[in-house]
Amino acid sequence: MEPFENISPLDGRYIGPDETMRKRMSPYLSEAASIRYQLKVEVALLETMAEFGICSASVPESARKAAEDITAKEVFEEERRIGHNVRALVNSMRKRMPENERGFVHLFATSNDILDTSRTLAFRDFASEILIPDLIDLVSVISGKAREYASVRQIGRTHGQYAEPITFGYALSLYVSRIGGRTVALERAREDLRGKLSGAVGAHNALALHDPMNPAIFERKHLERLGLKASDTQVSTQVIEPEAMADFVFQGILAMSAMANLADDMRHLIRSEIGEVKIVDGATRVGSSTMPHKVNPVAFENVKSLWKAFAPRIVTVLMDQISEHQRDLTNSASSRFLGEILAAVDYAARRLGGAMKKIQPDEEALGRHLAACRDQIVAEPLYVILALSGHPDGYGKVRSLLKDARESESTLLQAAGKDEEAAKILEGIPPHQAKVIDDPTSYTGDAAERALHTCDEWEKTLGLLR
Amino acid sequence: MEPFENISPLDGRYIGPDETMRKRMSPYLSEAASIRYQLKVEVALLETMAEFGICSASVPESARKAAEDITAKEVFEEERRIGHNVRALVNSMRKRMPENERGFVHLFATSNDILDTSRTLAFRDFASEILIPDLIDLVSVISGKAREYASVRQIGRTHGQYAEPITFGYALSLYVSRIGGRTVALERAREDLRGKLSGAVGAHNALALHDPMNPAIFERKHLERLGLKASDTQVSTQVIEPEAMADFVFQGILAMSAMANLADDMRHLIRSEIGEVKIVDGATRVGSSTMPHKVNPVAFENVKSLWKAFAPRIVTVLMDQISEHQRDLTNSASSRFLGEILAAVDYAARRLGGAMKKIQPDEEALGRHLAACRDQIVAEPLYVILALSGHPDGYGKVRSLLKDARESESTLLQAAGKDEEAAKILEGIPPHQAKVIDDPTSYTGDAAERALHTCDEWEKTLGLLR
Amino acid sequence: MEPFENISPLDGRYIGPDETMRKRMSPYLSEAASIRYQLKVEVALLETMAEFGICSASVPESARKAAEDITAKEVFEEERRIGHNVRALVNSMRKRMPENERGFVHLFATSNDILDTSRTLAFRDFASEILIPDLIDLVSVISGKAREYASVRQIGRTHGQYAEPITFGYALSLYVSRIGGRTVALERAREDLRGKLSGAVGAHNALALHDPMNPAIFERKHLERLGLKASDTQVSTQVIEPEAMADFVFQGILAMSAMANLADDMRHLIRSEIGEVKIVDGATRVGSSTMPHKVNPVAFENVKSLWKAFAPRIVTVLMDQISEHQRDLTNSASSRFLGEILAAVDYAARRLGGAMKKIQPDEEALGRHLAACRDQIVAEPLYVILALSGHPDGYGKVRSLLKDARESESTLLQAAGKDEEAAKILEGIPPHQAKVIDDPTSYTGDAAERALHTCDEWEKTLGLLR
C-alpha cells in the first residue's frame, strides 16, 4: 500500500511518505506500535507472576519469544475473526506457547489494564526519546539565535503599532522561556502518567483471589517493573483516572501554542513591508505557481496551521474525562487519536526548528523602523524622566508637549527644548537618562542582559533533561 | 508499507486495513485522490481554453493523456525537489506533453484555483457517491425498524425517569427525521460548494489579459464544465469564500451528532437494567477479555466515541474562516484535514447502519417497565381529563390525590375512585379518555401514526436524492 | 444593583452599563425577557384553546391581563419556593385569574413546550428586529466604503508578501459578500426555527385526550398563532429537534468569523509599517497609558477578541444535540447561554460598523507599496502574455529572465527588453496588455467593476430583508 492512499494528511503527506519522520514516530504511535507495547505489558505481567511464584520463570520467557514473532497484521486478522482486540493479542501469544503455560497469559488482567498501561508506556517513551529531545533541540536553536542577536535593537510592537524598543534576541528569548517551560512541564506530566492492573472494575478483584490480604502490592510491583506508578491510592475504574493523561496532552498542546506564536511572529516580521527577518535558504524553491518572485514563509505557516488543526482536540480530551460508572467505552475510539496530537506537536517542533535555523534579522530594516519612530519612542522615557525628576505630572506634560510639537510641526524633543520647564529638567538628568534622550533607540531596558540570562538558565535546565 | 505503521487510527485501524472501507474512501479523500482531482481541474482549464480559442483542441487532449499516467508518488517526489505542490503537478504534466503545448498548462491559474476547486469537486463527489447514499441507507434501516415497531409501546423517559408512554417506532422515527433532515441539508450544502478561477489575489487579473472586457465569463465557463459555480458575484481572495465549505462540514458533523444521539439511546436501552433493546447477532464475538458472559454495544460506543473525536474539529473550520488579506496560508495544512471529518461521518453512518440492522426490542422488558409505572403514568392524563371536564384545578387536584394515595398506600386511580369529585368526572368521560384511564400504557398520543407518517415523508424525500 | 457587580463582562462592561446596548438586547435575551416570552406562549395556548372551544374567550383575556402584571422577580421567588420554573410562572398567572379559569392554564403543555417555543420566539424576534438590521447596517457601511474606493489600487498580499494588485474597494467588497451572505443565511435559519406543543415525551399524548383523531392539528394552529412552524412531520421528544437552532447559531458565529477577518485585515493595514488604513476620529482618546503617541485599533481588536471568546461555544451547541431518550435535561443550563452568543454577534456587528465608518485608505501608503513591488508584479502578467502570445514556456521564460535581471542588477522588464525573444513578443501585444506592462500597478483585473457589482447585488438582496 502506498502512503498516498491514506486518508489522514499525517499518513499521506506529512509523516507517512517521509521516511525520517515515519521512522521516528511509527515505533511509538502506530497501531503496530500499540501491539508491541501491549505485548510488553503482557510479558511484564507474566514476569511479575513468576516473581510472586504464581508461575515458573519459563512462562514469561516463552511469552517474550512469542511476542517477538507476532505481527500487527496477525493480531488484526484474529481480531476481525473474534471481535476483540486484546483477546486477539492473547490468542496470538498463547498459540506460540506450551499448552501448560498458556493459562497464565493475561491472568488477573482486564483488557484495559493492558491498553491503558501500554499507551502510557508508548507515550512516555515517545516523549522521552523523541518529543522532549526535539523540543530541547528547538529551544536550543532559538536560544542560539537569541544569544546571537541579544543586542540587536528592534522596535517593539503593541496593537501592531510601534511601541518602545527591545532587542531581537530578547523577543526570541521569550520563546526560549515559553517553550523551555512547556518542555519541563511536559516532562513533569510525563513522569506523572500512570499505569494500572486493577481489573475490570478497578477493585483488584482478580488479584484478591491470589492474595486476599493485599492485592494492590502485585499491581505496584508489576508497574514498577515497567517503570510506572499506579494512581495515588490505587483506586480506579476499568480505566486509570484520566486527569494525568489530560495534563500530558495539554502540555503538548501548550507547547504547540507557543510554537504557533513564534511562527506567527516570524511570518509577520517576514512580511513585505516589515522585512525585519529573512529566510536564508540555499534551496531552489518555487515561490508561487504564478508569481515566481515570491519566497514564502511556508514552514511558519505550516506550524500555525497545524496548531489550528490540533489545538481544538483538547475538547475531545475533556469529553473523555467523563465515562459512565466503571466505564462506558465511548472513550475507546476517541482516545486512539491522542497519538496524532503528539505526532503533530513533534512534527511542528522539528519543522519550526528547521525554519528557525534559517532566519536572520535584516539590520537595515530594523534600523529603518527604529529611525521612523525615533521621535515617538521618546515620549515614554521623557515622561518617566520628568516624573523621576519630581515633575508632578510628567504624563500630562508630555501630552501637552506633543500637542505643541504637532502645532509647530516640530519633534517632541524640539518642543521639550523650547519648553522652559522641560528644558531645565533635561539639563540636569544623569548620563544614563541623557543617553536615552540622545538616542531613543537605546531605550531597550535590560533586554540584552535578560535575553542572555534567559538563555543561560534554560540551557542549564533543559540540559538536565537530556 | 503496512497500514499498521500509520499514525492515524483512520489509516491504521478503521479504514486503512479494511479493504471495503478504504476502496470507498480513498478515491476521494486521500492525497492520491487530491492529485487526481487536481489533474482533472487542470485538464478542464485547458478544455475551456480550447473552447475560447486560446489553444488548439489537441492541448487538453495531450493533457488528459498525461494525467492518466501521473502518480501521486511522482508528484510527491517532484514536490520534494522543488518545494511547491501544484508546480510539481504542472511539471509532471508538462514533461509528458509536446513542447509547444506546455505553455498553456496552468495558464491563468494560481495554485489555489486548482486546490480549492479540486477539493470542492472531490468532496462533492464523495458526498453524492458515498456519503449521502450511506446516510440514506442508514435512514432507510432506521425507517424500516421504525415502521416495524411503530405500535410497540415503550415508556418515554425524561431526566432518566419514567415519564409518559410512546412507541418504540416513534422514538426511532425521530432519527429518521433528524438524520433525514441532515441528509437533505448536506445535499443542499453540497450543491452550494463553490469553485474558483480568479487568480492569485482573486480579481481575475490574468484572465483580464486575455479578455479585458469580461474576464469572469471564462471562470464561469470553466467551472460549469466541472459542474460547479463560482461565488455569487465572483469575488474572492486567493481562496473561495470559506462559508460554503463551513456549512457543508457543519452539516456532516450535525449528522454525526444525531447518529451519536441514536447510538447513546441504544447503548442505554441495552443496559443490563433496561434491556429493552437486544443485539441479535449470529457472530461468535468475545464479550470481554475477563468477563466472557458479556456482549457489549461496541458499535454504538464506537459511533459516540468518533463523534467525540471529530465534533470539536468544527472549531478548526471556524479558525480557517479567517485569513489575512488576500490569504495568509495558515489554512493550508489545517484544511487538508477536512477529508478526515467526512471519512469519519461516513464510517459512523455505515457502522451505525450495520448495528441498527441487528437491534430488536425486547417486548417483555418494554412491558415490564410500562407495568412498573402504570400508576404513575396516569397522573398526567387524569389531570388533563379533569381540566377538560371543567375542573378549575386539575393539576392541583391530582397532586392532592397523589398525596391521598401515598397516605392510604393505594394507587392514584384508587384514590381518584374514592374521591367524590374525581369519581364523578371520570364516570362521564368519553370512551377514548376512558380507555387511557383503563389502560394508561395506551396513553401514547399519536405516536404510531406519526412514526409511520414520518417514515413515509422522509422515504419520499430521500428517494428523490438517490 | 450596579451592573459592575456582575460576573459576565457582557453584563458588567460591554452591555450592562451601556444603556443603548442594554435596551436593545435585554428585551429579547435576558431572564426577564424569557419570562415575558413564556407568558406570551402560555397566553397563545389559551387563545388556541378558545379557538377550539375548549375554554371561553374570557380565559386568554384574563391570562393576558395577568401576564402584564407579572415580574421576573416574582416568578424567580416563586421558583425558589417550589423549585420549578415553569410551574412558578403558571402559579403567578393562575393566582391572578378567576378560579374557574385557572385549570386551563398550561393545559396540554409540558414545561419545555413553553421554554423551547418561547426561546425560538425571542431569538426570532431578536434576529429580525435587532441582529439582522444591525448586520445589514454593517454591510451597508462596508458597501459604502467599497464603492467609494472601488478604483483605489492596492497591492494584494498572500503569505504576507506582496502578490498582485487589487483595489481597496474590491478587498472590502468581499466582506459585503461574506457578511451579506451570512445575513441571508441567518435569515433563512431564523425562518426555519421551530416551536412545539407535543408534550412531555413528544407524542401529543395530552392533546390526543382532547382530540384522538388528529391531535397534531392543535399544535399546528397554536404555533401558527405565534408565527411558527413545528418540526417537519411533527415528531419530537420533550425538546424540538435541535438541528434548526444549531444552524441558526452557527450562522451567527460564521457572521462573526467574517467580521473577525475584516477586523484582522484592518488591524494589519493600520500597522505602523503598512499604514494603508487610517482611523479618522475626532474624539480625544488616550492612546496608551505610557505611550501617549499611539492611537490603537481597539474596536477591531475587540471584535477579533470577542470572536475568540464566542466561536468555540459552537461545541456546546453540538454537545446539546445529544440528549438521552426523550430528554435528559443536561442541555437545560447550557442552552440558556445561547442568548449570549447572539448578543456578542450583535455587539460585534455594531462595534465593527462604527469602526468601519471611520476608516480611510492612505493613498500615499498604497502608492508607496505598489511602487515598491512594481517590478515584481510584472512577472505574472509577463508570463501570461508570453504564453498567450504562443510562447511554449512563458513561466520558465520569466524565471530565466528574473535570473538574468538579478545577475545584471536590472529590472525584470529591462531584462525582457534585452532578451530578443521576449522583446519581440512584447512589441506585438495588444494595447490592454501593453498598458499592464507599462504600468504594472494597473494589473487589477476586474477588481473595480466587480466591487461595484458586488455592492449592487448585495444591497438589492439585503434591501429585500429590511
Added chain:
Amino acid sequence: MEPFENISPLDGRYIGPDETMRKRMSPYLSEAASIRYQLKVEVALLETMAEFGICSASVPESARKAAEDITAKEVFEEERRIGHNVRALVNSMRKRMPENERGFVHLFATSNDILDTSRTLAFRDFASEILIPDLIDLVSVISGKAREYASVRQIGRTHGQYAEPITFGYALSLYVSRIGGRTVALERAREDLRGKLSGAVGAHNALALHDPMNPAIFERKHLERLGLKASDTQVSTQVIEPEAMADFVFQGILAMSAMANLADDMRHLIRSEIGEVKIVDGATRVGSSTMPHKVNPVAFENVKSLWKAFAPRIVTVLMDQISEHQRDLTNSASSRFLGEILAAVDYAARRLGGAMKKIQPDEEALGRHLAACRDQIVAEPLYVILALSGHPDGYGKVRSLLKDARESESTLLQAAGKDEEAAKILEGIPPHQAKVIDDPTSYTGDAAERALHTCDEWEKTLGLLR
C-alpha cells in the same frame, strides 16, 4: 437595575439574583472587583517606590485613601470620556491626591502591568478564599459518603452492562481521588500564577531609567509585596507568559469534568430502572409541570450542563496563548471572560456538594441487581481460580462451561459442578476463593479497604490546604 435584565445566565439566574452566591463571587470576579484589585496594584507600586526612595511615604498613603473612595461607576464614566480604562483609573486616583504626588501614580507601569497583575491577584484570592475551600468541602462530602458506604456492595458496570462487584463507597472514593487531585493541582497552578511590572514591551525599559544596573529588582520587590512572582527569568512582552494562567484555568475545567462525571453517575444511578441512588430531600419540590409524580436529579443535570457550557472555553484560552509581537490586544476582551469559568467551577462545586449530601444508596436495589447477575459474576473468578490452580486454559474452560450451562439451561456453577475437571479443582481451593464461589457478590477485591484508605489520604492532604 434588576439582575433579571442581565444577558448572562450567570448574572440573571445562577449568581446575580442569589445573594449568597453573588456575595461570594462578585468581590473577586466582577468588573467592580477588577477595579479594586487594580487600585491595590497601583498602591503597591507606590509603596515600592517609597521603599526605593523614589517618592515619600506619604504618596502611597494618599493613594490608599484615594482608592478607598473610588467607585467602578466613576472609573467607567471616566473611561467612556477618555477611551482608556487604566488611564481612567489613574485619573480617578490622581484627582484625589495632592498635586505634587500625582506624578508618581502609575510611573514605570504600562496598563497591562496593572491589569495582568491584578487579575492574577483576584484569581489567586478567589481560588484560595472561595474555590479551593469549596472544592475541599465537596471532596469532604463525597468522602463522608464514601466512608459511610465503603462496604455496601454494588455491581460494577462497564459498557452499561453488569461487570463485577465493587462497593458503593469505592465508586465514590474515586471522586475523592479525582477531585482531590484536581484541588491540589489547582492550588499548585494558583501558586504558579505570575505578575509583572516590565512595561509596555516587557524589557523594564522605564525602570532602567531609574536604575540602569538592575531594573528587574524593582519588579521583584513590587511583586513580592503583593505575594507574587514574576516569570522565571523575568522576560515578558507587554503581557505575562500566558501558560501559567492556561494551566490554572485548565485545572479548574478538569475539576469540573470530574464533577460532571460524578453527576452523570448519580443521574444514571437515580434512573427509574436502576434506582440504586435516592435523593432524600425534605423540600416540597414540584417534580414536573405535567407529571407531578416525578422527582428529578436537577442538580446533577445542572452540573453536567454547566460543564457543557464551559469546558469548550478552554479553546479560547489556547487561542489567547498567541499574540503578535509584543502584544496584539486581541486577547483583551476574551481574557475578561476567564472569571466566568472560575465562577462556573465554583457554582458547580457548591451545587454538586449540596446534592451529594442528599444522596443515599438504596440497598434493596443494589441487592436486586447483584442477585440478578450473581451467576454471571462468577465467570471471572472461576476462570482465575482455575488458572491459579494450574489449569492451562481457565478462560477457555469457562467459555466452554458457559456453553454447557446454556445448553443444559443451568447456571455456570452447576455446569462447573457437573464437569469433572472443574469440580475437582473447586474442591481443593482455599477458603477465600471458596467464599467468592459461594457468594459471588463478595467478589469485591479490596474495594472497601481501598475506599477508606483513599478517604484517609485525601482528607489528610486536603486538610493541609485549608
